[in-house]
Amino acid sequence: MESLNIFKASGVVCGVIVGLIICVVLFKFMNRDKKIFTKYDERQTVARGKAYMYGFWATMIAVLIIIVLDTANITVANRFTTDFFAVFVGIIVQVTYSIWNDAYYGINTNKKRFIIVSIAAGLFNLLPVIGSIRGGNFIENGVVSDFGTNLLVCLLLIVIGVELFIKDRIDSSKVSVEESEDDE
Numbered sequence: 001m002e003s004l005n006i007f008k009a010s011g012v013v014c015g016v017i018v019g020l021i022i023c024v025v026l027f028k029f030m031n032r033d034k035k036i037f038t039k040y041d042e043r044q045t046v047a048r049g050k051a052y053m054y055g056f057w058a059t060m061i062a063v064l065i066i067i068v069l070d071t072a073n074i075t076v077a078n079r080f081t082t083d084f085f086a087v088f089v090g091i092i093v094q095v096t097y098s099i100w101n102d103a104y105y106g107i108n109t110n111k112k113r114f115i116i117v118s119i120a121a122g123l124f125n126l127l128p129v130i131g132s133i134r135g136g137n138f139i140e141n142g143v144v145s146d147f148g149t150n151l152l153v154c155l156l157l158i159v160i161g162v163e164l165f166i167k168d169r170i171d172s173s174k175v176s177v178e179e180s181e182d183d184e
Contacts, residue, residue, distance in 0.1 A: 026117055031108045038106030047103035055094030062089035078140070081148035088152045092159060099163045115164050122157030125150045 027036045040048060063086045069076070077085065098104040105111055132138040132147035139145065 030110055030113045030117060031106070032110050033108045035108060039108050040103065040106050044103040044106070047101040048098055051094045051097035051101070051103065054097050055090040058093035059086055059090030062086040075143050077144035077148045078146065080146050081144050081152070084149045084152055088156055092156055095156075095160055096163060099160070099167050104164070111164070111168060115161050115168070118157045118161035118164065122154045122161060125154040125157065129154060 024036055027038070028034050031038060066082055066086060076082070095104065105114065128150045129138065129147050132145065132150075137145055138147050144151075
């Protein structure tokens with residue numbers, strides 16, 4: 001059993017490394033200047049600071065909820081998925097605040113590519129979830145298995161993509177209204 005845990009841990013480490021390499025490639029693809037890092041103006045930097053603060057507190061609240069559930073011996077998902085849940089709560093709060101305060105896209109970000117990548121990555125993470133549900137191993141021993149993490153990633157990226165799409169439509173309609181008012 002211990003060798004299985006070592007292989008699982010090694011797989012997670014390899015997955016993180018591959019994920020980081022993919023992220024570098026995607027960041028270069030999504031940024032118009034082909035740089036890895038996104039640039040933000042001063043107002044965006046301030047808003048992103050608040051977003052990180054809210055994300056931190058959301059993560060702390062999620063961890064406290066997990067502690068309370070553990071103390072009460074209530075298990076909804078395995079440890080791997082439960083721990084990632086707390087991380088995803090913080091990420092979704094940080095990202096949502098950033099999006100709605102115009103601090104998510106950087107100065108050098110290609111918005112359409114970003115939305116496409118978010119939705120595609122979300123759907124890509126849906127494949128193992130569907131496979132595990134079909135294979136009957138999404139729920140193991142009465143709790144959500146490791147595939148719950150893929151479901152969380154899928155939901156996170158789809159929510160981000162949808163929020164970005166909605167925010168862009170709202171911003172586009174504001175620009176249209178402002179332009180029509182200027183024409184009068």
